[in-house]
Amino acid sequence: MPAKDGSAVADLGQRRASFQRARSRETKRELVQGAMAMWRTKGYATTTVADICAAAGVSKALFYFYFPRKEDVLFEVGVLSTQSASRTIHAMLDKPYEIDAVLRAALTAFERSMARNPPELIIETILEGYRHEHRILAAGGPPDVDADMFTELFRRAQADGKIRPEVDITHLAYVAQTLVSEGARHWAAGAFGDRAFADVVTADICTFITGSQRS
Structure with missing residues (x-):
């Protein structure tokens, strides 16, 4: 039987690695x-x-391979909602845009995701996000990029002259994300009444952006 050349072996290894990554993502999604x-x-x-x-139809050993604690699944739920909103932002930046319209579309997607869950679960998810952030910062690590919803939008807006060049985009994105988290917690508790989450939080973030650009 002829020996495989190096390129064939490398290609087979890459395909196996891709399959394993896809299988890993699917298992995590099922959990x-x-x-x-x-x-x-x-x-x-x-x-x-x-x-x-x-x-999910898996063993406890497999669960703990992906998630050290039940609470880590909760954090993953929050990440998935954030990523859905981020995809909305990314798609809208391929054409002419206004910051408030992009924010409202992204937060509407986020609101739809939240609306599928009971209020208790939304509040627990927000609180676990805060605990997760505290653990990372206490360990001296950087902020979790998976929880970042706005950096791409604000960097693009700054490059396009919609946000002044001296504005700290990292800080702006962090504060905007905090407004989302606090807004979600209050929305789940019924504090917004009949007002839509996306409308309230979009207005809050736009107000902060306007204030951050004052000289």
Whole structure:
């Protein structure tokens, strides 16, 4: 049997690695979906890791390979909502845009994601996001890029002259994300009444951007 050349071996290795990454993402997605299904029906506090594994059809050992704690699945749910909003932003930057319109579209996508879940779960997700951030910062690590929704938009807006060049984009994105988190928590608690989450938080972020650009 002829020996495989180096390029063939490398290609096979790359395909195997791609397959394993795709399989890993799918398993992680199934765990998140299983957790969400249990939390919506049984509630967050009373759902155990064993419940999540049964819903996802995986072993507890596999669960702990991906998530050290049940709470880490909760954080992953928040990340997925953030990434959905980020994809909306990215798509809108391919054509002429205004900051407020992009913000409102992204936050509308975020609101749709939240609306599928009970208020208790939304609030727990926000609180776990804060705890996750605290653990990272306490360990001296950088902010989690997966939780960043706005840096791409604000950098692009600054490059296009819509945000003044001296504005600290990293800080602006951080404050905007904090407004989203606090807005989500208050929205879930019913503090916004009949007002849409996207409308309220878009106005808050635009007000902050306007203030940050004053001389």
